Each structure stands twice: as C-alpha cells, then as structure tokens.
Amino acid sequence: xxxxxxxxxxxxxxxxxxxxxxxxxxxxxxxxxxxxxxxxxxxxxxxxxxxxxxxxxxxxxxxxxxxxxxxxxxxxxxxxxxxxxxxxxxxxxxxxxxxxxxxxxxxxxxxxxxxxxxxxxxxxxxxxxxxxxxxxxxxxxxxxxxxxxxxxxxxxxxxxxxxxxxxxxxxxxxxxxxxxxxxxxxxxxxxxxxxxxxxxxxxxxxxxxxxxxxxxxxxxxxxxxxxxxxxxxxxxxxxxxxxxxxxxxxxxxxxxxxxxxxxxxxxxxxxxxxxxxxxxxxxxxxxxxxxxxxxxxxxxxxxxxxxxxxxxxxx
Amino acid sequence: xxxxxxxxxxxxxxxxxxxxxxxxxxxxxxxxxxxxxxxxxxxxxxxxxxxxxxxxxxxxxxxxxxxxxxxxxxxxxxxxxxxxxxxxxxxxxxxxxxxxxxxxxxxxxxxxxxxxxxxxxxxxxxxxxxxxxxxxxxxxxxxxxxxxxxxxxxxxxxxxxxxxxxxxxxxxxxxxxxxxxxxxxxxxxxxxxxxxxxxxxxxxxxxxxxxxxxxxxxxxxxxxxxxxxxxxxxxxxxxxxxxxxxxxxx
Numbered sequence: 001x002x003x004x005x006x007x008x009x010x011x012x013x014x015x016x017x018x019x020x021x022x023x024x025x026x027x028x029x030x031x032x033x034x035x036x037x038x039x040x041x042x043x044x045x046x047x048x049x050x051x052x053x054x055x056x057x058x059x060x061x062x063x064x065x066x067x068x069x070x071x072x073x074x075x076x077x078x079x080x081x082x083x084x085x086x087x088x089x090x091x092x093x094x095x096x097x098x099x100x101x102x103x104x105x106x107x108x109x110x111x112x113x114x115x116x117x118x119x120x121x122x123x124x125x126x127x128x129x130x131x132x133x134x135x136x137x138x139x140x141x142x143x144x145x146x147x148x149x150x151x152x153x154x155x156x157x158x159x160x161x162x163x164x165x166x167x168x169x170x171x172x173x174x175x176x177x178x179x180x181x182x183x184x185x186x187x188x189x190x191x192x193x194x195x196x197x198x199x200x201x202x203x204x205x206x207x208x209x210x211x212x213x214x215x216x217x218x219x220x221x222x223x224x225x226x227x228x229x230x231x232x233x234x235x236x237x238x239x240x241x242x243x244x245x246x247x248x249x250x251x252x253x254x255x256x257x258x259x260x261x262x263x264x265x266x267x268x269x270x271x272x273x274x275x276x277x278x279x280x281x282x283x284x285x286x287x288x289x290x291x292x293x294x295x296x297x298x299x300x301x302x303x304x305x306x307x308x309x310x311x312x313x314x315x
Numbered sequence: 316x317x318x319x320x321x322x323x324x325x326x327x328x329x330x331x332x333x334x335x336x337x338x339x340x341x342x343x344x345x346x347x348x349x350x351x352x353x354x355x356x357x358x359x360x361x362x363x364x365x366x367x368x369x370x371x372x373x374x375x376x377x378x379x380x381x382x383x384x385x386x387x388x389x390x391x392x393x394x395x396x397x398x399x400x401x402x403x404x405x406x407x408x409x410x411x412x413x414x415x416x417x418x419x420x421x422x423x424x425x426x427x428x429x430x431x432x433x434x435x436x437x438x439x440x441x442x443x444x445x446x447x448x449x450x451x452x453x454x455x456x457x458x459x460x461x462x463x464x465x466x467x468x469x470x471x472x473x474x475x476x477x478x479x480x481x482x483x484x485x486x487x488x489x490x491x492x493x494x495x496x497x498x499x500x501x502x503x504x505x506x507x508x509x510x511x512x513x514x515x516x517x518x519x520x521x522x523x524x525x526x527x528x529x530x531x532x533x534x535x536x537x538x539x540x541x542x543x544x545x546x547x548x549x550x551x552x553x554x555x556x557x558x559x560x561x562x563x564x565x
Contacts, residue, residue, distance in 0.1 A: 052413040056563040078415040088410035090322075092329045104318040105414045149410065 004063075005030055005079075005156045005187045006051070011060035013046050013211075020046040022211040025060075028157060033183045035202030035219075036191035043211040044191040045085060048161040051189065052082035065156045078107065081155040081186075085162050087146025091135035095126055095145055098134055099152060106153035116152055124148040124178060140171030144178065151182055158186045164197060176200055198222075230264045232256075233275060234288030247274050260288070319416075319424025324431045327394070333432060336390055340383075341439055347382050348443045351375040372454035376444035377532050380461040383440050384468055384528060387433075388497050391469070394432060395476025396490035398425050399555075403484045418559040422552055426477055433469040437462065457534040464531030467544035471524060472497055474551035481558045500524045 006028040013021040021043040028034050038044050049055040051062060053069055053076070062069040067076035090098055099120060103113040121127055124144045129137060134145060143163065150158050163179065164172045179201055182188060190201060198205055198219070205222045207215040215222075238244070238259060245253050249271030252264040265271050272289065279286040327333045355374045362368040402408045411421050441462055447453060475496055480489040504523035520526045524547075527540040 049409075052409070054409050054412045054563065074415045074417060077413060080413065082409065082413040084406065084409045086406040088407040089405075090326060090407060091405070092326055101318065101322050102410070102414075105411065105416060107415055 004028065005065055006189070007063045008047075008051065009061050009063075011047070011050060011062065012058050013043075013050060013055065014058045019211050021050070021057075021208075023060075024208070024211075024213050026206060026213065026216060028187050028189060030156075030187060031183070032204060033179075033188045033190060033202045035198040035205045036189065036208060037193065037195070037198055037205055038191075038208040039193060042208045044193075044208060045161055046211075047208065048082070048084070048159055048189070048191055051157075052080055052084075052159050053077050054082070054084075078153065079156040081150030081153065081158045083146045083150040083158075083160045083163060085165065087142055088149070089134045089142060089145060092133065094131050094133055095137070096121070096130040098145065099148055102149045102152050108153055116154075120148045120152045123151070123181065125174070138171075140167050140174065143167060143171070143175060147175070147178060147182070151186065154185070156187060157189060158182060159189045161191050162193070163190065164192070164194065230262055230292050231272070232288060232290045232292060233261045233263055234259055234286070235261070235279065236285035236287055238284055239282065244275075247271055247278060249274060262292075316416075316420045316424045317427070319411075319421065320427035320431060323398075323425055323428025327428070327432055332393070336394065337436060337439065340386060340390060340436060343386060344379060344383055344440055344443065348375070348379050351378055370454060371447055371451045372444070372457050375447065376453070376458050377461055379440075379444060380465050381532060384465060384525075387436075387465075387469060387472065388501060389494070391433075391472040391476050391497065392490040392493035395429055395473055395493055396480055396486040398429060398477050398489075399481040399559075400483050400486045400489040404486065412563070418556045421559060422477070422481075422555045426473060426552060426555075429473045429477065430470055433473060434466070437466055437469065440465075454534075460534045460536050461532050463536070464528050464540075467531075467541065468524060468528050471544050471547040471551075474548040474555075475500075478551040478555045478558070481555045497524070 004027045007026070009025050011021060011024045012019070024043075024047060026034075036044050036047065046055065050057045051069075053073055056070065062076075064076040065079040067079070069076040090101070093101070096117065099117045100113060103116050104110075108116050121130055124147055126141070126144055126148060129141060134142060137145070147160070147163065150160070160179065164175050167175060176197065179188065179190065183201070188201075190197075192198060202219055204218050205215070206213055206217075233244075236259060238261070241253060241255055241261075244250065244261060244263070249265050249269040250263055251266060254262045254264075256262055263271065263275075272291075276286065276289070278284070352375055355371065358374075399408070402411070416424075441458075444453070444458060476489070476493040479493045479496065480486070482492075483489050500522065501524055504520035504526050521543070527543045530537060530540055
C-alpha cells in the first residue's frame with residue numbers, strides 16, 4: 001500500500017451509451033513518471049479528469065495516498081495537483097495574486113502561503129513575471145503558471161494533461177525540463193500523444209486506445225517495442241522484388257513506389273551491409289537508405305495488431 | 316470559503332463592470348432622491364398641519380428604496396451571470412473542482428462574493444436617506460426595516476442568479492434567464508390580483524418577491540416574509556450545489 005500513491009481499479013466512464021474509458025486499472029508508485037499515451041479521443045483526458053475528481057467514474061475506485069477519492073474527496077484532493085489541457089487561470093489576476101489564491105484554496109496554512117508561492121515561482125521560472133497579468137503572458141508562461149498552480153501544495157501526485165500541446169519547440173523543451181525537475185519530488189502522471197516526450201520523461205508507459213489499456217510497460221520494454229526494424233530503400237534502377245527479398249536478413253518487403261521499398265528485418269540481423277554491397281555490385285544505383293524510427297502510429301498498429309489475435313483467442 | 320468569496324469580490328472589482336454599475340446606480344438613485352426631496356418640499360407646508368402625516372422617511376427614503384429594488388432587478392443578472400458560466404467558458408472551473416473544496420464551499424464562496432458586492436451597493440444607497448438625518452428627524456426603525464427588505468431581496472436575486480449561471484456556459488444566457496425569472500417573480504402577483512379564484516390569488520401573491528418586500532417597506536417585519544426570502548435563498552443555493560455535484564456525474 002505504502003508504495004502506491006495512486007491506484008485506480010476497474011475504472012469505467014460512459015457518456016450516454018458511448019464508453020469513453022472501459023475497465024482501466026493501474027497504479028502509480030512513489031517518485032515515478034507515468035506516461036499515458038494514446039491518440040486523440042482515446043480516453044486520456046477522461047481518465048485524467050476522473051483521477052483529479054472533476055468527473056465521477058461510472059464504475060471503479062480511485063485511491064490516492066490511502067484516501068478514496070469518492071468517499072473522502074477532500075482528503076484525497078489535497079494530495080493531487082491537476083493541470084487540465086486548458087490551464088485553468090484567472091487571467092485578470094497577476095501571477096502572484098493568482099498563486100496566492102491557489103495556495104489558499106489548497107488549504108496551505110496562512111503562515112506558509114507566502115513561502116509556498118515564492119518556492120513555486122522560483123521552481124517554475126516565473127520570477128520575472130510575478131507582477132504581470134496572466135492574460136498578457138505568452139502561452140508558454142501561462143502553461144508554467146498552470147504547472148505552478150498544480151504543484152503549489154506539494155501534492156503526492158501531479159496530473160498533467162498534455163502539458164506541451166500548443167507550445168513552440170523552445171517552450172516545449174523548457175516545460176519538459178520543468179516536468180523532469182518536478183518528478184524529483186512528486187509522482188507525475190502525464191498524458192500525451194507525442195512519442196519523444198514519453199521517451200524523455202517517463203519511467204513507465206501506458207497506452208490507451210478506445211478507452212482500454214492495451215499496454216503497460218516500463219520505458220525499457222517500450223523502447224524495445226519501438227526498436228527500428230524497418231528501413232526505406234531507394235534505388236533508381238531496382239531489380240525484381242524477389243531479388244531484394246532474397247537478400248540475407250530481409251524479412252519482408254513492400255514496394256511503396258517503383259523505386260522506393262520498405263524493408264522489414266529482425267533487429268538481430270541487420271541487412272544494411274548486404275544491401276549496400278549488392279547495390280554497388282549490381283549497379284542498382286542506391287539513392288536512399290533510411291532507418292525508420294517507429295512512429296507512434298506504427299507502435300499503435302503493432303500493438304493493436306498483436307492485441308487482436310489474443311482477444312480472438314479469448315473469444 | 317471566505318478565500319473564494321474574497322477572490323470573487325476582488326475579481327469583480329478588477330473589471331470595470333462593477334465600478335460602472337456602482338456609479339450608474341448611484342447616479343440614477345441620486346436623481347430620484349432629489350426629485351423626491353423636491354416633491355416633499357412642495358407638499359411639506361400642506362401636510363405639516365395634519366397630525367400623523369407621513370414624514371421624510373415615508374415620503375423620501377421609502378420610495379427611494381422601492382425604486383432601488385426595481386433598478387437592482389435589472390442589474391443583478393449582469394453581475395450574477397459571470398459567477399459560474401464564465402468560469403466554465405474560460406475553463407477555469409477545474410481549478411476549483413480539483414482543489415480540496417466541497418461543492419457547497421464553492422457555491423457559498425461564490426454566493427458570499429456577490430452578496431458582498433451588493434452589500435457595498437446597499438451601503439452606498441443607504442447613505443442618501445441617512446444624509447437627511449443631518450437636517451431632519453428620521454424614522455430609523457422604518458428605514459432599517461426597508462433596508463433589511465432590500466438586503467433580503469438582493470440576497471434572493473443573487474441566489475437565483477447564481478443558480479441560473481450554474482446551468483449554462485454562456486454568461487448572456489445566464490443573464491437573460493435570470494432577468495426573466497426575476498421579472499416573472501416580480502410581477503406574478505399582478506396575475507394573482509386579476510384572478511377570480513381566491514386560492515390561486517393567495518398562492519401567486521405569496522410567490523411574488525415584490526409582495527413581501529412591500530410589507531417590509533411599510534415597516535412590518537413579519538417572520539413570514541423573512542422566512543419567504545430565506546426559503547428562496549436556501550432553495551436556489553441547494554439547487555446550485557446539486558447542479559455542481561451532478562456535473563461530475565454526467
């Protein structure tokens with residue numbers, strides 16, 4: 001019990017007849033960053049909303065730091081910080097006023113509010129803008145204020161819903177730094193549809209699709225799933241496709257255009273050397289050879305493909 | 316809860332709306348106040364001879380409070396519309412919902428915030444009749460009863476406005492529905508008066524916000540009138556709390 005800061009059991013949520021989240025169970029351990037990965041509309045935000053107490057689950061229970069979110073909402077909510085997709089800000093207030101308000105509603109004793117606000121301003125790099133109106137800040141800074149709001153009461157679990165969406169690349173990098181910094185002291189649940197973000201930040205990954213958890217793994221295991229196992233090959237004068245198929249190490253080949261081929265291979269047996277030497281020998285005129293990074297879509301497709309036979313067996 | 320109320324009030328005063336409302340209400344009522352004084356000056360000579368004739372309080376202060384009620388009926392929806400509807404539109408409601416606050420704390424916080432604003436307004440309004448005490452004798456009991464009536468009326472307006480604001484995402488819709496409901500509750504006893512059946516007359520005039528206010532303006536502090544306002548306030552606050560709770564479920 002002590003190591004699970006948050007545990008969700010058989011969580012389900014229906015919107016009318018539509019099932020947004022279906023029977024999802026998971027746990028978050030102390031000091032861990034859990035990535036929730038999924039395409040848009042997979043149920044990520046719904047799950048986040050349920051964990052933060054904004055939405056009651058149709059079924060299941062959520063225990064936060066030993067408190068049941070449904071029966072003891074106040075105690076449970078004191079241990080979570082939540083940043084929704086759209087940061088909840090009062091834009092007519094200055095950064096400092098807003099954070100003071102957040103400190104008070106999160107029941108930080110009044111003797112400590114000032115210290116809490118100062119700490120969080122420092123941590124989120126807001127020192128330069130404390131007296132500015134939130135409405136006049138850039139999206140990146142507004143996002144930081146949103147994060148500051150979520151961690152001000154040093155909650156056990158911080159829930160961030162797509163914290164980097166809509167930011168420019170520099171801001172994204174800064175926010176990621178901030179999240180990694182936060183993860184030193186808090187457990188973080190992070191939802192995203194950006195794969196590199198998960199690789200950079202998370203210890204454990206869960207993939208959710210159509211309301212169901214289809215994968216829950218450590219980042220290491222997940223990276224293995226993502227190992228490059230195909231490459232793009234471009235040849236100006238290609239031979240017959242069967243010739244390519246017979247090169248040692250090639251598992252499968254798809255012709256994408258007349259001159260472009262997608263080659264699948266097993267990671268242990270990389271055919272690149274063979275291809276290059278054959279191409280030089282037989283004058284295929286190699287113009288492109290690119291190892292392909294698995295995109296999120298590919299990982300999904302792969303996992304979903306793996307998933308279907310299993311569930312068929314179940315039926 | 317009081318943090319929320321304070322924040323609500325503070326944010327209200329950050330917008331020009333609050334200041335404009337305070338200024339314009341004061342302007343219009345000051346004009347009415349002066350016309351009432353003028354009228355009183357004209358008839359003063361005639362009525363001074365009659366024993367038990369109405370004095371300054373009856374002729375100036377009470378009509379002023381009566382007019383203030385009508386004016387505030389128009390103004391309340393403008394202030395109350397933003398309470399929850401605007402938070403919803405700006406998507407800042409999750410801030411409160413995920414903080415360790417119960418729905419009733421959120422609702423009471425918001426309610427006391429707006430009521431604080433109306434109390435400020437009420438204080439400013441009451442300064443006008445009170446200024447008469449510099450040169451004349453006021454019936455303080457009558458005035459107090461009238462002010463109590465106005466305070467209760469405003470408290471009911473705010474509760475109704477808060478509930479209707481919790482139903483929608485669009486502040487303008489909240490304002491329109493609040494105005495319509497308040498106006499209906501205001502005039503409902505007109506229909507009541509024209510009814511032939513006595514039972515429905517009783518019901519309609521009991522429902523009217525105006526009716527209960529009038530007896531307070533005449534200096535009659537009936538517990539039934541006060542109970543009426545308290546029931547209205549409690550009903551709409553409870554409805555709002557339930558509404559916020561049910562939002563998590565649906």
